[in-house]
Amino acid sequence: MYDLNGRKALVTGGARGLGQGMAEALAKAGASVVIADTAEDLGKAAADSLKDAGATAAFVPLDVTDDANWEAAITATIGELGGLDIVVNNAGVELSGLVVDLDPADIRKMLEINVLGTALGVKHAFRAMRPGGPAGSGGSVVNISSVAATIPFPGIAGYSATKSAVDRLTRVAAMEAGKLGYGVRVNCVYPGLVPTEMGMKLAADMVTLGLWPSAEAAVGDVIGLTPLGRLGEVGDMADAVVFLASDAAKFITGIGLPVDGGMGM
16 A cells, blocks of 8 residues: 555655655655755755665756746656656745744745745646646645644744645645546645754754753653654654555545644644
């Protein structure tokens, strides 16, 4: 049920962190994978690592906020892999700040990358996968939201708002794809806190904002709010993406899947 042999996947923000782990998990399940990112050196290295492990993989440059960039990346992916069945809209950015001190530039950047970037990813996945598209065999889109969309965690109002938007976008897109007969399922994942570079920067930001005395204290409180009693791991999130992309989820669309150890219940 989780066998992705013959599937072709595109993962945005796949050069590092959660995105890289998702690309690796898709490849281990049998998919051919294109990593799309603005970090060209890291992206090429990540793709080379997948190839060294025996997978079919490639890198394409992609600024997710640019419509023409998306069109070129989809064309390059289909040309490289011979089709497209899975798009993982993982690319995102988190910029912390208290509501009383919100920086409009930070909010605009998160809106551009987290919301517009995901929306364009869904748009171009639909155009490629729907009947008559250059891939044309349907497929699965997995958007990456966040537990921040489900809990009132301080210091991340802008990020929480954008990740809540990803959830709403996912549900409307799933409804449209179904009603228009695209054959594309659309779901999203709510990752909990994972100690990646981005996750640890968030913990450090909480200290800078005066919300916790130390990063360790912030992380400890997150663990305290998590019934399973630990932080998430990259593999936890990657496994959820493989599930939603696979035939095990063939009758699942329009959902937000919490992978947060119960934190957002």
